[in-house]
Every structure is written in C-alpha cells, then in structure tokens.
Amino acid sequence: MQHYSGFGLIKHSLSHHENWQRAWRNPTPKKQYDVIVIGGGGHGLATAYYLAKEFGVTNVAVVEKGYLGGGNTGRNTTIVRSNYLWDEAAHLYEHAMGLWEGLSQDLNYNVMFSQRGVLNLGHTLQDMRDIHRRVNANRLNGIDSEALDAKQVQEIVPHMDCSANTRYPVLGASWQPRAGVARHDAVAWGYARGADAHGVDIFQQTEVTDLIIEDGTCVGVRTNRYGDIRAERVGSVTAGNSSVIAAMGGFELPLESHPLQALVSEPVKPILDTVVMSNHVHGYISQSDKGDLVIGAGIDGYNGYGQRGSFPTIEHTLQAILELFPIFSRVRMNRQWGGIVDTCPDACPIISETPIKNLYFNCGWGTGGFKATPGSGHVFAASLAKGDMHPLAKPFSMFRFHTGALVDEHGAAGVAH
Amino acid sequence: MSQKNRLQSGGRINRDQPMSFVYNGKNLQGFEGDTLASALLANGIDVVGRSFKYSRPRGIMAAGAEEPNAIMQLGSTEATQVPNVRATQQELFDGLVSGAVNGWPSVDTDLMSYVGKVGGKIMPPGFYYKTFMFPQNMWETYEKFIRKAAGLGRTSYETDPDLYDKVNQHCDVLVVGAGPAGLAAALTAARSGARVILADEQSEFGGSLLSSKETLDGAPADAWVSSTVDELGANKDVVLLPRSTVNGYHDHNFLTIHERCTDHIADKAPTGKARQRLHRVRAKWVVLATGAHERPLVFGNNDVPGCMVANAVSTYINRYGVVPGNELVLMTTNDGGYQAAFDWHEAGRKVIAIVDTRQSPKGACVAKAMDLGINVITGSAVIDVAGAKRVTGVSVAPISADGDMVTGSVTKLGADTVASSGGWSPVIHLAGHCGSRPVWNEEILGFLAGPTVEKRLTAGAANGEYTTAGAIAQGIEAAKTAIDALGKSAVDVVVPATEAIAQYPAMTLFHVPHVKRTALAPKQFVDYQNDVTAAGIELSCREGFESIEHVKRYTAMGFGTDQGKLGNINGMAITAKALGKTIPETGTTMFRPNYTPVTFGAIVGRDRGELFDPERFTAMHSWHVANGAKFEDVGQWKRPWYFPKAGETMQQSLDRECLATRESVGILDASTLGKIDIQGKDAREFLGRVYTNAWAKLAVGRCRYGLMCGEDGMVFDDGVTACLGDNHFIMTTTTGGAARVYEWLELYHQTEWPELEVYFNTVTDHWATMTISGPNSRKLIAELTDYDVSAENFGYMDWREMTVAGVPARVFRISFTGEMSFEINVQANFGLHVWEKLFEAGEKYNLTPYGTETMHILRAEKGFIIAGQDTDGSVHPYDLGMGWAVSQQKPFSFIGKRGMAREDCVRENRKQLVGLKTTDPNVVLPEGAQGVFDPKAPIPMPMVGHVTSSYWSANLGHSIAMGLVKGGLDRMGEKVYYPLADGRVIEAEICSPVFLDPAGERQNV
Amino acid sequence: MFHIYCPHCCEHREEEEFHVKGQAHIARPVDPEALSDEEWGNYLYFRKNPRGLHHELWVHNAGCRKFFNVTRDTVTYEIKEVYKVGEQPSVVSPADKV
DSSP states (O other), X not given: OOOOOHHXXXXXXXXXXXXXXXXXXXXXXXXXXXXXXXXXXXXXXXHHXXXXXXXXXXXXXXXXXXXXXXXXXXXXXXXXXXXOSSHHHHHHHHHHHHHHTTHHHHHTSOOOOBOOOEEEEEOSHHHXXXXXXXXXXXXXXXXXXXXXXXXHHHHHSTTSOOSTTSSSOOOEEEEETTOEEOOHHHHHHHHHHHHHHTTOEEEOSOOEEEEEEETTEEEEXXXXXXXXXXXXXXXXXXXXXXXHHHHHTTOOBSOEEEEEEEEEEOOBSOOOOSEXXXXXXXXXXXXXXXXXXXXXXXXXXXXXXXXXXXXXHHHHHHHHHHHHOGGGTTOEEEEEXXXXXXXXXXXXXEEEEOSSBTEEEEEOBTTOXXXXXXXXXXXXXXXXXXXXXXXXXXXXXXXXXXXXXOOOTHXXXXXXX | OOOXXXXXXXXXXXXXXXXXXXXXXEEEEEEETOBHHHHHHHTTOOOOEEOTXXXXXXXXXXXXXXXXXXXXEEOSSGGGOEEEEETTTXXXXXXXXXXXXXXXXXXXXXXXXXXXXXXXXXXXXXXXXXXXXXXXXXXXXXXXXXXXXXXXXXXXXXXXXXXXXXXXXXXXXXXXXXXXXXXXXXXXHHHTTOOEEEEOSSSSTTGGGGGOOXXXXXXXXXXXXXXXXXXXXXXTTEEEETTEEEEEEEGGGEEEEEEESSXXXXXXXXXXXXXXXXXXXXXXXXXXXXXXXXXXXXXXXXXXXXXXXXHHHHHHHHHHOBOOOSEEEEEESSGGGHHHHHXXXXXXXXXXXXXXXXXXXXXXHHHHHHHTTOOXXXXXXXXXXXXXXXXXXXXEEEBOTTSSSBOSOOEEEEOSEEEEEOOEXXXXXXHHTXXXXXXXXXXXXXXEOOOOSSSEEEOGGGGTOOXXXXXXXXXXXXXXXXXXXXXXXXXXXXXXXXXXXXXXXXXXXXXXXXXXOTTTSXXXXXXXXXXXXHHHXXXXXXXXXXXXXXXXXXXXXXXXXXXXXXXXXXXXXXHHHHHTOOHHXXXXXXXXXXXXXXXXXXXXXXXXXXXXXXXXXXTTHHHHHXXXXXXXXXXXXXXXXXXXXXXXXXXXXXXXXXXXXXXXXXXXXXXXXXXXXXXXXXXXXXXXXXBSSOOTTOOTTBEEEEEEEOTTSOEEEEEEEEEXXXXXXXXXXXXXXXXXXXXXXXXXXXXXXXXXXXXXXXXXXXXXXXXXXXXXXXXXXXXXXXXXXXXXXXXXXXXXXXXXXXXXXXXXXXXXXXXXXXXXXXXXXXXXXXXXXXXXXHGGGTXXXXXXXXHHHHHHHTTOOOTTTTOOSSOOXXXXXXXXXXXXXXXXXXXXXXXXXXXXXXXXXXXXXEEEEESSTTOOOOTTOEEXXXXXXXXXXOOOEEEEEEEEETTTTEEEEEEEEXXXXXXXXXXXXXXXXXXXXXXXXXXXXXXXXXXXXTTOO | OOEEEETTTTEEXXXXXXXXXXXXXXXXXXXXXXXXXXXXXXXXXXXXXXXXXXXXXEEOTTTTOOEEEXXXXXXXXXXXXXXXXXXXXXXXXXXXXX
C-alpha cells in the first residue's frame, strides 16, 4: 500500500499527481472465499479490514450492490459518541470509540475524527433525571461523561439560546468531551483501502440476488455480475436492506427500515464548535469544516427504502433548531436527503448468528450506526473469524427478541442518535 | 465610479429610477430592474469572490440560479444579515448593502491567494485524507486552521426581526417556470377551467423571452408575455407567484414554493409584512417548464473574471442594458452560442472572434457572423486564458474533430471577455427529487427527466425543446394532457408564429483539450465554487473513485451552494472519458431538494417560541400564575411545580407544602391527567383485557387502580378507572401518556376485538380536576356540598356525583398522597370558580396549594410509583413489587400476560423497585445515581440499578428514595452503594418503598 | 408528504393527520399461553419489512380516528390501494401472499 503523508503530497506534486496508486483494486472473483461480507458500507468494509488485519483471514470478498459507502455511511450526520445507557451498548460503543482514537493512523487515512464534544440537552425534569442516570452509568463504565447545568452549557455553546424564555428552556445537558464527528466518506474509503491492501477483494456494482443455502448451511452468494461465489461463512452487513437479504434466507428480522432525513445549510463562517443534540425538541446540529450546518431530523414513521422522507419532518427539525439557535433564522438550507435506517424495537443493533448455519447478520443499528463503525466491524470480524460470537456481540443476538432480553436504549434516552 | 458598462438604451431597467447601493464599502449606482449582479457589471466590478480552495479571484459567470461565484453577504444592520445571497438573483433596491464573503484584507487583494498559488500544487482532491495524520491527536490543531477558511458568508449574531408565513395550497395544475412553455401551459390550463398556480423564481414572468430579440406573431416577444400574463392575472382561478422558487418536489405531488415577498424592497420587511412565504402545494398535476442552463466549456484558466456563459452575456445586454466588457471572444460548440456575439456586436462593442469548435460549421448563424464581419475561427478552441483579475487575452488552437486533442499551433488574441457555450442542460432537478433517475438523451446531449409515478409532465427547454415555438407547443400539450386526465375538456391555444432558423448540428464537447495533458495543463475548472478541476476528476478516477458518486464526494464536485448547476454534466463527461465509458454508463448523482437554498425561517414559519409546541393550560392556570407558581413542562402542559412564598428556597416551599398537607389539607391541580370516557356493554370486558388486574366485579360507584402493560409485559401506563354505570367507565392515564393510551385502546378495539361493543372518547380537557388531600379534607369539602361525605356513606375508593360549590361534580375518594383525599372533577369552565371557593372555605384549614414536586414527595413517602419515572419500559409489574395488581386468574389472556412470562422476564436477579434508606438520614441520594454492591470494584464497575425517585421528607425528617436494584426484593436490609461524580460514595439500605403508614390508615378513613 | 385517502372519511387528507402503525394483518394469537417464547417473540417483533409492496396499518388520528390498511410501495412510496380493517388487499406481490 502506498503510504500517505504530507511529504508524499509534496513528492507527488512534482509529478503532477499522476503517479498515485489506486486506493483499491478492481479484482476478479475467486470461486471460494473464507468469508464473504455482503455490503460495502463502513461496517462491512471495517469487518473485512479487521478480518484480514487482526484475525488473519485474508481470503475475504466484499460484495457491494452500489458503490462503497453509498448507503448510510455517506448519508449520516457523522456524530461519534459512546455515552449509551445500558452496559451492553456502552461497552460496544466505547469499544468503537477506542478504535476511533487512532483510526487515521491505523488506516494511514485521515478520517478527520474530531473530538469536539457532544452535548445532549435536557429540557424537562425527567430529561435531567435521565441524563444523570446515563452520565452516572457512563462514568462507572469508564466513559467520559459529565452532567452540566444550563450555565455550563451556555459557556460551551455561546450562541445557543439557553435563556428561560424558550418554549422548552435548556435545563442542562450531558457532555462527552471525547465525542465528536468524523468524515464519513473517508471512513469507508480508508477501510476499503486498508482491506484491499491486506488482500481483501472488493466488488462494487455487484448485487447479491440470492443466498446459496445447502442443507440449512449458507455456502455462498449468487450475484448479478459474477454468478455464484462460495464461502465458508457469509456475513450480511446491509443496514436498511437487511430484511431483503434475510428474506433470501427464508427468515424475518425484528427490523423496520425507515427514512432518516438530514440537511445542510449553505456554508457559513464558523459559529458552532461542538455537536448539540436535543431529543426533546428533536434536532441535532454541528458545523462541518466547510462551514455547513449539518442538521439531523427525526425518523419518518413509515417503512421506506426511497432514501427520502416527508417534508413535515424537516419542518419540525428546523423549528427545533431555531428554538435552540434563533440567530440561524436567515441562514438557508442548501440540501436535504435521506438514509434508510434499519431500526430494532429496542434501538440496539443485531450482531448475530441466524437460523441458517454459517450465515451471520450485523444490522439494526438504527440511528447509531456510524459512530459504531470500527467497533461493529471489529467484533463482527472476530465473530466471523472464529464462528463464535465475540463477547461484546453476544447481548445483541437476534434471539434476544425471543427470550425478552432486550437492551432497551429507548427506555431512558428517548431516540438515540 | 460611473456605470461604464451601461448602454444608453435598451433593456428592462428603468433609467429614471436610479438606485444607490454599497458593495464592499463603496457607494455605487444602478437602476430599478437591475439585479445586484447586473449593477456590479454595469459598474465594471470584475472580482466578486475568492475561490474556496485556491483563493483565486472570481467574477460573475452567469445571470441566474446557476451562478457559482457571485455569492454575497447582504444586510445593512446586524440583525438583517443574510449570508450567501446570489447576486444574480438579488434584485437591486435603494440602500442595499452588500459585500464579498471572503478575501483578506479584501476580495481584490487576498493574501490567501499566495497560499493558494504555492500550496495549490499539494492540494489535489482528497489531500486531506492523505495528510494531517501525524502525530496522532494533532488533527484538532490542524483543524483549527482549516476551519478558519470555512464558510462563505456569516450568520447574524442577533435575532431575526422578520416574520415568515406558510400557506397551504391546492391546485389542479402547478406550472413551474413562466417562460414560453410555462406561460403556454398555464394559459391552456386556465382557459380549460383548471385551478392553476404559476410560479417563477424571477421578478418578472417571461423566462428566456425577457432577454430575447425574437418576435412572436410579428411582435416583440414581451408583447406575447404581457398579454398572456394579463389574461392569467384576470382569471380568478389562477394564482401567479413571481419571485417564487419551487424548491422541492416531494411524494404524491407535494411541492414547496419559496416566495420572497419583500427581499426586493429592503433587507428588513416592512412592518406587518412577512419577509418570505413558504407555499405547501398539493397539485393534481405538475408541469415542469423550468428551462435549461447553458453549459460553459472547460478550458485552461476558465475561471478568470471575464469568463462567462454565452447566454449570460446576452441576458446582461438585452435585459439589463449592460455589456460586461469591451472585447469578446466567444467559443461555442453550437449555433445557439452565436447569439451572444451578435448581441455584443449590436451593442457596439468589439467581437474579437467567434471560436467555433466544429470543423466546418455552415448555416444561418455562421453566415450572419460573416456578414457582420466577425472573425469566425472554426475547428478551434480557446485552450487557455491570460489574466489574473480580468481576462487579458486567450490562446486559440485548432483541435481534432472529436475534440480530443490540439492539432496545431497556438494563436494568442487580446480580449477582456470570454464567453463559452457547450450546449444546454435541461433543468430537471425537481423531477429527480422523488427518486426518479434522469435519462441521457444523445440528441440534445443532456439528461431528461426520467420515468415517475408522480403526475408530472415536462415541457420546453426543460424537456430539451429549445425553440420558442416548440416550447410553447409543448407547454400547451402538457397542459392538455393534464386537463384530459382531470376529466375536463381542454381549450386550444394557438402557437404564435416565430422565425425558425435552421440549426447546424452541435459538436459533443465538454472538456477542451490543451497542448499539455490535463494534469500538466493550466487549471481547467469544472466546479467553480469548490475549485474542482478536470485534472482533479481524472486523478480521482485514477485512484479508483470511479462511481460518479465517488467522484463527486472525493472532489466535492456539486457540493456548493449552486449544487453543480453549471459543472456537473461537464464533470460527468470528464469522468466518463477518463473511465472509457459513456455518460449514461457513468450516471448522474441524485438531485435533492432544494433547487436553490431556502431560508430556515421560511421553513419554520410562525412555529416558533410559544407556537413551537402548543402550551396547554388548565382551567386554574391564571390562579397559579397569580399565586407565584413555578411551572414544570409535562408533555405540552404547564403544571405548577411548587408555590414559593417570598424569601423561600425551593426546599423550604416543599417542606411547607408537604407538612401542611399531612397536617391539615393541601390542594393539587390534577386536571392534566388523561381522562378517557369508555362506554358500551363490553366496556368491562375490554378493561379486563387492557389492564393487568381484574375488573369484572368493580361495582358502580367504585374506583380501582390499574396497571397497563404492552404485549411485552412491560408497564407503560397506570391510573385509576371508575365505574360510572355498568357499561360506563372513566379511565385516567398519566399526563404524558393520555394520547398514546387512547390510540392504544382504539387500536385493540378496531383491529383485534371489533366484536366488543365499546366506545372511547378523550375528555381530558372537559374536566377540571382538583385534589384536596389531608386530614381536614373531609371538613373542607363538607362545607361546599350538601352531600353526606362521611366515611360510612362515601368511603375510600368510592366516587359520587354531588354538587360542589354550586356546580355539578364527580368526586373520587382516591389518594395519591396516602392521605384522606377527595378528587373533585367539575366541568372545566367551572374549575376556577370551585378552586377559589375551596380557598375561601379552606383558609381556616391553611389550605395549601402544592405542585408536582410535593406531589412526587408525598407519593414517594407512600411508595407509589410514577410511570415514566420509576419505570422505563424495561420493568414489569412484578419488578415493581406490584404483583398484587396482576390477575393471573382472568379468563382472557390480558395484554402483557404472555410477555411477562418470557424467559428473561421470569429469571432471577432482575432489577426490582425497592425503597432506599441512606445510612446518613440527612443525605438525599441524587436521582439517577447508579448503585453498586462493591464500591471498591475497579472501573467498569458492575452496576445494580439506579435511583429513580429521591427526596427529603419533611414529614419523616429523613431522606427517602426508591430505586431499581438487582434482585432487590430479596435483599431487604442489604446495603447498596452509590459512587457519585464528586467522589462521595453514599451508602443506603434496601427497604420497603412504603415509608409512611404501611397499613394505609390515613387514606382509608 | 403522503396524500392518503381515508376510507372512512372518503377523502384524501395530508399525511400529517395520520399515524402509521406498522405491518398490517398481524393477528394477535388467540391463545398466547400456548405459544413458545419464540412464537411469541415472532408475533411481537419480527416483520416482513419488504422492499416493494407493503401492507401497513394507518390511523386517521387527527380525523376520524379510524384504523385502516394501505398497500404501498416502499421504494416509490406510491399508494396502490386503501382498504378497511378486516378486508384483504387486492394488490399483492407474488412473493407476499397475505
């Protein structure tokens, strides 16, 4: 793999940047792989990367129906945090956080992980109870987390309206200093480049049309472009499309795929240094390094694979943003879009064995997928490498919906973004 | 400075109405009818911005929504600052204050350009990804410097003084764009009796005809425009919306229109007027007549101020009477481009040359140019531009017929303006918003709107039809299609006669070759706003970013505020060529709303502040306010939180309220609790199915507490339901859960048990509810009613109808405090009256109003739960120690029964709700504190549950708390430790949550 | 924003008046106690979540408060039909017989 550095840029500038190598190959498929990963988003590519790099499984194929990072990886609001309530979720997301720190160096690809801190605002007494509950749990789980009052919040976000005059005044917040944002596309590309360098074959524009199942065991995938590709184990990491893949295996998942919308303003001069989230008024906002205000909206209630949602959701989100930041009233919205989020009833993911032997699923991340990318990929890779679920993944079996052992992040945190 | 580029006559400006404006601190003059861009050009302003990455000087390129460079800061006061206004779309008004958005110390002399010049070489696409990685943890430091360059304009630091409105509209046909096709479509639809909305982003209707020299039926085009607009304006079923951009096309023909009502008058709207309006339109049919954008060609240094799109040159001359230079070189791949040279020539300025990329073009345009004595250089292209802040000359070279390479020597020509035309791209953005993919059309060398399930039609240039007559005909045809589908009969509209000019075939050319290969050639810009060059696109393809989406994301092409209106097709063509594919194989990126940016304020409208979410008040709210209540937001309700007296701390108020209630009598406004009226012969059966406990034997006149669970067995609401008659009940729910519970009941009735005869109605707002509680409560109510309220006649958990304070009331002997209580329900309109009467009579008992906080304390002293505070969707009734409220004997498997029997719900060591007594009775556990059994365990510490409710109990003289503890119900007397953020570890003993009167003797009297 | 025909009000109304309640035609088991945890879990949580034709339950909560079914394409968002609770859809994908 060609090493990236500032010196490299200077060197390549002398040859007019004509000698940069491809970030990844366009290989031709082998007949048999140890592992096939369905889905070339952040989680799938991270899975392939860690399989090859950490677990020595290099005979791996990633099969992506579109382009790399073209699903939710490239459509989210890039927030990274790990201050989840329940132990199981907190440990998983904190595992991811540990990998985020140092990911650019590990991948030799700057994913621009910027630990500018995330505030989760509280607007009611119950919000504040929930915040204290979560902050205390985080602290005892070894996750940096503080409960702030309104005055402390105002110091961190000087341009937010923290007065008592709003419809739902800001009473306080939880604050995770190590949280922040990262460059979403770079995560997919960095993992793809790293996986490729370790020998992983990546196939784009290659859609899995069926699973090859023999005697209740998954032995490969059927594709629209390369026909059958066989493997010892198959891992599906297809987010919003997971139910479609599951249907190929003849089973259902406890998932619904919903539109989740986001929008950006035109770029404006820096005015917001941190990420501000409010579940109560329902909006979240940060400012990118280009100056766009990056704003998230709520989930649309209906199932939808259209990568778009309904306009009232955008209206409500901007109402919330102007409640928090009245000075943004004359700023203009440039662009809106939607992702397809696969949501579980307990707002936690599925990292799991399935009714089909040697077929594994990693899905159901809902609105929490991007921040988990490295951790999700790592534990899923470990599980696929050994054919045995990683300890951090075990609580997230799809079969918890049979026993009732849910990890209910809805419970105290409302909607978890 | 005089308006040196202004023509003496011509154009649609009003020379009798001069207007003063400020640009970068300079006072300039323009005329009514100008845009800010045309006024700047008239004044000879060349540099209007600096590019994002290289800080290169940039000038005005275009005349409309596609302009990438002329992005301005607007606003004469701090509060009215507007960032990123496109000068080509801002009408000039007297007193307008504008400035460039970047450049230091000024946009003319930007020191960053030196960094751009030197550093630009090491800033290819994706350079961020390749550097700033070492040492680790330095990224945030690098980022601080990178962020300094972020953004175009700036936000205001003050609150917006303006109002914004929203209006919902319905129509038969929404016509988007009022050019020839749109006007024809609107006219046809209107004459056919349809309800029509015609919206156009510009100040005047007419579109391309406003800057055209064509004749229609022998008269100037604007005569047809004004007669058409007049007819439409006279039709009461037509809504005309100028200055209104249809910015988003959503599912089921829902479109949003962003109307700028006053932005052409001043930067603050006149008093009482809305600055902008958002129209939310549901259209039965939509006709997109959105026109086309001319594509500039991609050539060396094609961003030097003075480089423009050919059609923009014509527009400035014909519409605004401004010639944006003295000496023009026009490069074109098609006949259409010639018009700019003709207009320039006619304006009396010099056309240095027309550089036609076609090998030997023939036909009327070429002939006309020759006749005018213009130097036409064929089979050639402008491959490079000289100049920094203004074009000073061009390099022209012969190119091959396929446009792939330079085939001869370079000729240099002097010029200050370079116009280029690479053909047209239909404006099909709206057609793509609902997921329809554009389809490449080889004939017009552009994308057309793809197939759709929406009732949407396309006409005119938006449909690839570039002649005026053709566009009008298509507009008529589209309207007829819609009218037919609407079941009306279409009235014919005659297409006016135009002069048809035979067109010589255009050449397919996007990227002009240079003598050097792209990587070595001068910068050839594709996307101006994000400094994306042809070399950058080729590099990204070389590096494996082959999908057009990857190219876009890697180079940032199309991510600007112009969203690639000028550059995207060129970028796709360059990508296709680099990959050896066709353009359709390469594909397009998705179009997303908005077509052009929309003010946040306009999207929000009036739904701000108190209208952000409606505030709900009880009937006694004014009394609470008058008596100094502090309020708590519960759902949408404003509930009194506590009633401080002068000089009291909150704790002192709570102590006083708690003691007064237990010692004499307190009063709570409980009106916000949800109330659902349930009737029907199967009402009782229904209750038995949705509550966990038994309802079969509840007698008329009696009340019962019930727990409601989901199918998963987890508690989701609770409350008391009273039997009003054998087939009539009134259910109370939590304040926040009322709507959810109501929908839940309807869901089960309508979808699962429609055979049950039962009816529901929400009556929360119909009743005012006040609870008097305490040992003197009976004496108090007895003073206001003739009814016998003795324990013998009106016992605990009874309810009675009676007259209280002269009004009919339902009174319930239910208690959430553990004291003798009377919950008085009266019609909401009588609420305040009864409340005041209670205070008149209650003065001698020291009747004390209390709010939600004291309510919480009093109920916690009794161990009563609050659903949503002590429960969170992960606890079932047995976890709460409330198995007594679950009847396993009921014949019907009630909702929650099966769920709470699942493997995980019946396991050992679940978190269970218990009381917590701190070892130091003066210490109040913080709510939300997490408990551990071993406070010395290392991090991560095994946690056993959190404190859900915790208070100082003035009645008991010590703190009380409830919390979830793993296996807590079997651990009575054991210790739990709560390590806090401040380093303290609070020790508590697990106990019964009932701290006061376990036998219930105080309430059951 | 969807434009939904309410079969009880007999007119098209805006999506804002409605709530969607998920997959339609999930009947509550008659004898829940006879079901295994797996069967009960399947009833509670497991869904078809199809890409394409989908039968879903809506309620006109800001209108007549009635529940009804909608057959909708989850990719194009086109509503194919609306029908009352207790009725069966007429538009059914071959792979998805209700």
